[in-house]
Amino acid sequence: MASDQSPQRPGGDPPSDALARVPDQLWASILIEALPYIRAYQGARVVIKQGGHAMTDPELQRNLALDVALLRFVGVNPVVVHGGGPQIDDLLKKLGLGRQFVEGYRYTDEPTLDVVRMVLGGHLGKDIASQLCQAGAKALALTGQDGRLIQAQRKTLPQASGEELDIGLVGEPTQINRELLEHLFQGGIIPVISPVGVDESGQSYNINADSAAAAVAESLKAARLILMTDVPGVLGPDGRLISRLTASEIEALKKEGAISGGMLPKLASCLKAVKGGCQGAAIIDGRVPHAVLLELLTDHGYGTEVVLG
Ligand SMILES: Nc1ncnc2c1ncn2[C@@H]1O[C@H](COP(=O)(O)OP(=O)(O)OP(=O)(O)O)[C@@H](O)[C@H]1O
Numbered sequence: 103m104a105s106d107q108s109p110q111r112p113g114g115d116p117p118s119d120a121l122a123r124v125p126d127q128l129w130a131s132i133l134i135e136a137l138p139y140i141r142a143y144q145g146a147r148v149v150i151k152q153g154g155h156a157m158t159d160p161e162l163q164r165n166l167a168l169d170v171a172l173l174r175f176v177g178v179n180p181v182v183v184h185g186g187g188p189q190i191d192d193l194l195k196k197l198g199l200g201r202q203f204v205e206g207y208r209y210t211d212e213p214t215l216d217v218v219r220m221v222l223g224g225h226l227g228k229d230i231a232s233q234l235c236q237a238g239a240k241a242l243a244l245t246g247q248d249g250r251l252i253q254a255q256r257k258t259l260p261q262a263s264g265e266e267l268d269i270g271l272v273g274e275p276t277q278i279n280r281e282l283l284e285h286l287f288q289g290g291i292i293p294v295i296s297p298v299g300v301d302e303s304g305q306s307y308n309i310n311a312d313s314a315a316a317a318v319a320e321s322l323k324a325a326r327l328i329l330m331t332d333v334p335g336v337l338g339p340d341g342r343l344i345s346r347l348t349a350s351e352i353e354a355l356k357k358e359g360a361i362s363g364g365m366l367p368k369l370a371s372c373l374k375a376v377k378g379g380c381q382g383a384a385i386i387d388g389r390v391p392h393a394v395l396l397e398l399l400t401d402h403g404y405g406t407e408v409v410l411g
C-alpha cells in the first residue's frame with residue numbers, strides 16, 4: 103500500500119512508533135484473525151451505545167469514530183446511540199438546576215427535559231456524526247423526534263408496594279421507525295441517535311440511552327447490542343468482572359444489592375433486547391481504546407455478555 107497513491111491515514115497521522123515496529127507477517131495474521139468475524143457480520147446490524155461517561159475523553163471519542171467507520175467499510179451496518187449523563191449534569195449546574203436519579207433513571211421535569219434535548223440533540227449527537235464523517239463515513243444525527251424515530255410513552259417505576267413511581271418526563275420506547283433506519287442503511291448512512299422520544303400528542307421524553315439502544319436493537323433484530331460504559335463490565339460483590347450473566351443471575355445480584363445506579367437500566371435493556379430477538383448483548387469498557395473493534399472482530403471476549411439462560 104506504500105505508494106504516492108496510498109490512502110491517507112485518518113487525519114493524515116503518521117504511523118505510531120508502536121505500529122512501525124509490528125512485523126509484516128503479524129499485520130497479516132491480525133487482519134486474517136478478523137476474517138471470520140467480518141464474514142459473519144456482513145450486512146448485519148450492530149447497535150453501539152456510547153456512554154456519556156466514556157465520552158468525556160476526546161481521544162477515545164476519535165478512536166470510536168474510526169472503529170465505527172471501519173465497521174461500515176467492512177460491510178456492517180452500525181447504529182450509534184449515545185448517552186450524555188456528565189454533559190447534561192454540567193449544563194444543569196451552569197444553569198443552577200439540580201439533578202436527581204431514581205433507580206438509575208434521571209428524574210426529568212420540564213427544565214431538565216429542555217437541557218437534555220439541547221445537550222443530546224444539539225451538541226453530542228452532531229459531534230459524533232461529524233467525527234464519523236471526518237473518519238470518511240456517511241453519518242446523520244437524529245433525535246427520536248426526527249421522523250418519529252423513537253415513539254415513546256411515559257415511564258413509571260413499579261414498586262414492591264404495587265405502586266408506580268413517577269419519574270417525570272422519562273419515556274420508554276413503544277415503537278421504532280424501522281423503515282427510516284432501513285432507508286439510511288440503503289444509503290450507506292450510519293444513524294447516530296440521541297435518545298429523546300415523542301408520543302402521539304407530540305410530547306417529548308427523556309429516554310435512558312441504554313433503553314433506547316435496546317429498543318433499536320430489538321426492532322432491527324440486530325446481530326449485537328454493545329453498551330459501552332466506564333467500568334470493565336458488571337462487577338460482582340467481590341469487585342471482580344462477571345463475564346456472563348443470565349436473567350436469574352441478574353435477579354439474584356439485584357436482590358443482594360450488588361447492582362445499582364446506571365447498571366440497572368443497562369442490564370434491563372440487555373435482557374429486553376435479547377428476549378426481543380437481538381442475537382447478543384454485551385456491556386463493555388468504553389475506556390479501552392478500540393474496545394468495539396476488539397469485541398466484534400477478535401477472539402477476545404470483553405466485558406459482560408448477557409444471555410437468556
Ligand atoms: N455491579 C456493578 N458493576 C459495575 N458498575 C456498576 C454496578 N452497579 C452499579 N454500577 C454503576 O453503573 C455505572 C454505569 O452506568 P452510568 O449510567 O453511570 O454510565 P453510562 O450508562 O455508561 O453513561 P450515560 O448514563 O451517560 O449514558 C458505573 O459507573 C457504576 O458506578
Ligand SMILES: [Mg+2]
Nearest residue numbers: 185187312364
Ligand atoms: Mg447510564
